[in-house]
Amino acid sequence: MRDNDADGGRLAQTILAHVLAAVEARELELGRLDAAAGDGDHGAGMVRGLRAAVAAADGPEGVAGDILARAGTGFTDAAGGASGALVGSWIGAIGRSLAGADRLDVAAVADALDAGQAMIQRLGKAKPGDKTMLDTLDPFLRALRRAVETGATLDAAWAAALPEAEAGMRATAEMIAKRGRAARLGERSRGHVDAGAMSLLIILTAVGDVIRQQAA
Ligand code: ADP
Numbered sequence: 205m206r207d208n209d210a211d212g213g214r215l216a217q218t219i220l221a222h223v224l225a226a227v228e229a230r231e232l233e234l235g236r237l238d239a240a241a242g243d244g245d246h247g248a249g250m251v252r253g254l255r256a257a258v259a260a261a262d263g264p265e266g267v268a269g270d271i272l273a274r275a276g277t278g279f280t281d282a283a284g285g286a287s288g289a290l291v292g293s294w295i296g297a298i299g300r301s302l303a304g305a306d307r308l309d310v311a312a313v314a315d316a317l318d319a320g321q322a323m324i325q326r327l328g329k330a331k332p333g334d335k336t337m338l339d340t341l342d343p344f345l346r347a348l349r350r351a352v353e354t355g356a357t358l359d360a361a362w363a364a365a366l367p368e369a370e371a372g373m374r375a376t377a378e379m380i381a382k383r384g385r386a387a388r389l390g391e392r393s394r395g396h397v398d399a400g401a402m403s404l405l406i407i408l409t410a411v412g413d414v415i416r417q418q419a420a
Protein backbone atom coordinates (compact mmCIF):
# COMPACT_ATOMS: atom_id res chain seq x y z
CA MET A 205 0.00 0.00 0.00
CA ARG A 206 1.42 3.38 -0.89
CA ASP A 207 0.30 6.98 -0.94
CA ASN A 208 -0.98 8.43 -4.18
CA ASP A 209 1.94 10.84 -4.49
CA ALA A 210 4.89 11.62 -6.78
CA ASP A 211 6.62 8.37 -5.71
CA GLY A 212 3.67 6.56 -7.24
CA GLY A 213 4.17 8.66 -10.36
CA ARG A 214 7.78 7.53 -10.58
CA LEU A 215 6.62 3.94 -10.13
CA ALA A 216 4.24 4.42 -13.08
CA GLN A 217 7.18 5.65 -15.20
CA THR A 218 9.21 2.59 -14.17
CA ILE A 219 6.31 0.32 -15.08
CA LEU A 220 5.89 1.92 -18.52
CA ALA A 221 9.61 1.58 -19.29
CA HIS A 222 9.56 -2.07 -18.23
CA VAL A 223 6.45 -2.76 -20.32
CA LEU A 224 8.09 -1.14 -23.35
CA ALA A 225 11.19 -3.33 -23.00
CA ALA A 226 9.06 -6.47 -22.63
CA VAL A 227 6.97 -5.70 -25.72
CA GLU A 228 10.03 -4.70 -27.76
CA ALA A 229 11.53 -8.11 -27.02
CA ARG A 230 8.40 -9.78 -28.46
CA GLU A 231 7.68 -7.36 -31.34
CA LEU A 232 8.32 -9.84 -34.16
CA GLU A 233 6.27 -12.58 -32.52
CA LEU A 234 3.34 -10.16 -32.11
CA GLY A 235 3.67 -9.20 -35.75
CA ARG A 236 3.62 -12.84 -36.82
CA LEU A 237 0.52 -13.58 -34.73
CA ASP A 238 -1.27 -10.60 -36.27
CA ALA A 239 -0.15 -11.69 -39.75
CA ALA A 240 -1.87 -15.04 -39.26
CA ALA A 241 -5.29 -13.37 -39.02
CA GLY A 242 -4.80 -9.67 -39.71
CA ASP A 243 -2.22 -7.41 -41.36
CA GLY A 244 0.92 -8.10 -39.32
CA ASP A 245 1.36 -4.62 -37.86
CA HIS A 246 0.45 -5.31 -34.25
CA GLY A 247 3.98 -5.66 -32.86
CA ALA A 248 5.20 -2.52 -34.63
CA GLY A 249 2.13 -0.57 -33.53
CA MET A 250 2.46 -1.58 -29.89
CA VAL A 251 6.16 -0.67 -29.83
CA ARG A 252 5.48 2.70 -31.49
CA GLY A 253 2.67 3.38 -29.04
CA LEU A 254 4.67 2.41 -25.97
CA ARG A 255 7.71 4.45 -27.00
CA ALA A 256 5.42 7.47 -27.28
CA ALA A 257 3.76 6.58 -23.98
CA VAL A 258 7.13 6.46 -22.21
CA ALA A 259 8.11 9.80 -23.76
CA ALA A 260 4.80 11.39 -22.74
CA ALA A 261 5.10 10.02 -19.21
CA ASP A 262 8.50 11.64 -18.84
CA GLY A 263 8.39 15.33 -17.96
CA PRO A 264 6.44 17.06 -15.23
CA GLU A 265 6.08 15.10 -12.00
CA GLY A 266 2.67 13.90 -11.03
CA VAL A 267 0.75 11.14 -9.35
CA ALA A 268 0.61 7.76 -11.12
CA GLY A 269 -2.81 8.52 -12.57
CA ASP A 270 -1.67 11.75 -14.22
CA ILE A 271 1.40 10.03 -15.65
CA LEU A 272 -0.71 7.20 -17.08
CA ALA A 273 -3.32 9.58 -18.47
CA ARG A 274 -0.55 11.40 -20.40
CA ALA A 275 0.91 8.06 -21.50
CA GLY A 276 -2.43 6.87 -22.84
CA THR A 277 -2.85 9.93 -25.03
CA GLY A 278 0.71 9.55 -26.29
CA PHE A 279 0.08 5.90 -27.08
CA THR A 280 -3.09 6.53 -29.08
CA ASP A 281 -1.54 9.37 -31.08
CA ALA A 282 1.42 7.23 -32.14
CA ALA A 283 0.27 3.63 -32.37
CA GLY A 284 -2.46 3.62 -35.00
CA GLY A 285 -4.69 0.66 -35.79
CA ALA A 286 -7.52 -0.76 -33.74
CA SER A 287 -5.21 -1.52 -30.86
CA GLY A 288 -3.81 2.02 -30.90
CA ALA A 289 -7.15 3.51 -29.93
CA LEU A 290 -8.11 0.65 -27.63
CA VAL A 291 -4.88 0.20 -25.66
CA GLY A 292 -4.25 3.96 -25.48
CA SER A 293 -7.75 4.55 -24.13
CA TRP A 294 -7.29 1.64 -21.71
CA ILE A 295 -4.12 3.20 -20.28
CA GLY A 296 -5.82 6.61 -20.13
CA ALA A 297 -8.92 5.29 -18.35
CA ILE A 298 -6.75 3.44 -15.82
CA GLY A 299 -4.87 6.69 -15.23
CA ARG A 300 -7.98 8.82 -14.74
CA SER A 301 -9.39 6.31 -12.29
CA LEU A 302 -6.14 6.08 -10.29
CA ALA A 303 -5.75 9.87 -10.25
CA GLY A 304 -8.86 10.07 -8.05
CA ALA A 305 -7.79 7.36 -5.59
CA ASP A 306 -6.75 8.18 -2.02
CA ARG A 307 -4.14 5.45 -1.92
CA LEU A 308 -2.58 3.15 -4.51
CA ASP A 309 -3.86 -0.05 -2.98
CA VAL A 310 -5.12 -3.23 -4.54
CA ALA A 311 -8.76 -2.05 -4.49
CA ALA A 312 -7.87 1.18 -6.31
CA VAL A 313 -5.90 -0.78 -8.89
CA ALA A 314 -8.78 -3.23 -9.44
CA ASP A 315 -11.21 -0.31 -9.85
CA ALA A 316 -8.84 1.31 -12.35
CA LEU A 317 -8.60 -1.91 -14.36
CA ASP A 318 -12.41 -2.08 -14.32
CA ALA A 319 -12.55 1.42 -15.77
CA GLY A 320 -9.97 0.44 -18.39
CA GLN A 321 -11.87 -2.64 -19.47
CA ALA A 322 -15.17 -0.75 -19.59
CA MET A 323 -13.49 1.76 -21.90
CA ILE A 324 -12.25 -0.98 -24.26
CA GLN A 325 -15.72 -2.54 -24.35
CA ARG A 326 -17.43 0.78 -24.92
CA LEU A 327 -15.12 1.71 -27.81
CA GLY A 328 -14.68 -1.70 -29.41
CA LYS A 329 -18.04 -3.35 -28.62
CA ALA A 330 -16.34 -6.73 -28.14
CA LYS A 331 -17.11 -9.14 -25.32
CA PRO A 332 -15.03 -11.91 -23.79
CA GLY A 333 -15.04 -14.86 -26.20
CA ASP A 334 -14.73 -12.68 -29.33
CA LYS A 335 -10.99 -13.49 -29.65
CA THR A 336 -9.55 -10.14 -28.64
CA MET A 337 -7.39 -8.60 -25.92
CA LEU A 338 -10.44 -8.86 -23.64
CA ASP A 339 -9.92 -12.61 -23.43
CA THR A 340 -6.74 -11.90 -21.46
CA LEU A 341 -8.02 -8.89 -19.52
CA ASP A 342 -11.39 -10.19 -18.40
CA PRO A 343 -10.19 -13.40 -16.66
CA PHE A 344 -7.28 -11.45 -15.18
CA LEU A 345 -9.58 -8.88 -13.64
CA ARG A 346 -12.03 -11.49 -12.33
CA ALA A 347 -9.17 -13.34 -10.64
CA LEU A 348 -7.74 -10.10 -9.27
CA ARG A 349 -11.14 -9.25 -7.77
CA ARG A 350 -11.40 -12.69 -6.15
CA ALA A 351 -7.94 -12.24 -4.64
CA VAL A 352 -8.87 -8.77 -3.38
CA GLU A 353 -11.89 -10.24 -1.59
CA THR A 354 -9.60 -12.61 0.32
CA GLY A 355 -7.53 -9.66 1.51
CA ALA A 356 -4.52 -10.37 -0.70
CA THR A 357 -1.82 -7.75 -1.20
CA LEU A 358 -1.40 -6.25 -4.67
CA ASP A 359 1.62 -8.38 -5.54
CA ALA A 360 -0.05 -11.59 -4.33
CA ALA A 361 -3.30 -10.75 -6.13
CA TRP A 362 -1.43 -9.94 -9.33
CA ALA A 363 0.55 -13.19 -9.13
CA ALA A 364 -2.68 -15.16 -8.57
CA ALA A 365 -4.39 -13.51 -11.55
CA LEU A 366 -1.63 -13.92 -14.15
CA PRO A 367 -2.16 -17.66 -14.77
CA GLU A 368 -5.85 -16.93 -15.44
CA ALA A 369 -4.86 -14.27 -17.96
CA GLU A 370 -2.51 -16.73 -19.64
CA ALA A 371 -5.21 -19.40 -19.83
CA GLY A 372 -7.57 -16.83 -21.35
CA MET A 373 -4.97 -15.84 -23.92
CA ARG A 374 -4.31 -19.49 -24.83
CA ALA A 375 -8.04 -20.15 -25.21
CA THR A 376 -8.20 -17.58 -28.04
CA ALA A 377 -6.48 -20.13 -30.30
CA GLU A 378 -9.72 -22.09 -30.49
CA MET A 379 -11.97 -19.03 -30.86
CA ILE A 380 -13.42 -17.53 -34.03
CA ALA A 381 -12.72 -13.80 -34.28
CA LYS A 382 -15.87 -11.67 -33.98
CA ARG A 383 -14.24 -8.22 -33.92
CA GLY A 384 -11.47 -6.37 -35.71
CA ARG A 385 -9.70 -7.25 -38.92
CA ALA A 386 -9.48 -10.97 -38.08
CA ALA A 387 -13.30 -11.25 -38.04
CA ARG A 388 -13.25 -11.21 -41.85
CA LEU A 389 -11.63 -14.66 -41.78
CA GLY A 390 -14.52 -16.25 -39.91
CA GLU A 391 -13.84 -19.95 -39.24
CA ARG A 392 -10.31 -19.59 -40.68
CA SER A 393 -9.33 -17.31 -37.77
CA ARG A 394 -9.16 -20.44 -35.60
CA GLY A 395 -5.79 -22.05 -34.87
CA HIS A 396 -3.67 -19.10 -33.70
CA VAL A 397 -3.80 -17.14 -30.49
CA ASP A 398 -4.98 -13.56 -30.88
CA ALA A 399 -2.17 -11.01 -31.19
CA GLY A 400 -3.82 -8.47 -28.89
CA ALA A 401 -4.53 -11.13 -26.26
CA MET A 402 -0.83 -12.00 -26.34
CA SER A 403 0.32 -8.39 -26.07
CA LEU A 404 -1.95 -7.75 -23.08
CA LEU A 405 -0.49 -10.83 -21.35
CA ILE A 406 3.02 -9.49 -21.99
CA ILE A 407 1.98 -6.12 -20.54
CA LEU A 408 0.29 -7.58 -17.44
CA THR A 409 3.30 -9.86 -16.83
CA ALA A 410 5.72 -6.93 -17.09
CA VAL A 411 3.63 -4.82 -14.71
CA GLY A 412 3.64 -7.75 -12.28
CA ASP A 413 7.45 -7.93 -12.43
CA VAL A 414 7.73 -4.34 -11.22
CA ILE A 415 5.05 -4.78 -8.55
CA ARG A 416 6.90 -7.86 -7.23
CA GLN A 417 10.25 -6.05 -7.15
CA GLN A 418 8.63 -3.17 -5.25
CA ALA A 419 7.09 -5.52 -2.73
CA ALA A 420 10.35 -7.42 -2.12
P1 ADP B 1 -5.42 -3.50 -36.69
O1 ADP B 1 -6.39 -4.65 -36.60
O2 ADP B 1 -6.09 -2.19 -36.95
O3 ADP B 1 -4.28 -3.79 -37.62
P2 ADP B 1 -3.70 -4.20 -34.49
O4 ADP B 1 -3.14 -5.23 -35.39
O5 ADP B 1 -2.72 -3.30 -33.83
O6 ADP B 1 -4.81 -3.34 -35.21
O7 ADP B 1 -4.49 -4.91 -33.31
C1 ADP B 1 -5.23 -6.08 -33.52
C2 ADP B 1 -5.74 -6.55 -32.16
O8 ADP B 1 -6.68 -5.62 -31.65
C3 ADP B 1 -6.48 -7.87 -32.24
O9 ADP B 1 -5.57 -8.95 -32.13
C4 ADP B 1 -7.45 -7.79 -31.07
O10 ADP B 1 -6.89 -8.31 -29.88
C5 ADP B 1 -7.64 -6.30 -30.87
N1 ADP B 1 -8.96 -5.84 -31.31
C6 ADP B 1 -9.36 -5.57 -32.57
N2 ADP B 1 -10.64 -5.13 -32.57
C7 ADP B 1 -11.04 -5.12 -31.26
C8 ADP B 1 -12.26 -4.74 -30.59
N3 ADP B 1 -13.32 -4.30 -31.26
N4 ADP B 1 -12.31 -4.86 -29.23
C9 ADP B 1 -11.21 -5.33 -28.54
N5 ADP B 1 -10.06 -5.66 -29.12
C10 ADP B 1 -9.96 -5.57 -30.45
Ligand code: MG
Binds near residue numbers: 246
Ligand atom coordinates in the same frame (compact mmCIF):
# COMPACT_ATOMS: atom_id res chain seq x y z
MG1 MG C 1 -2.99 -5.40 -37.36
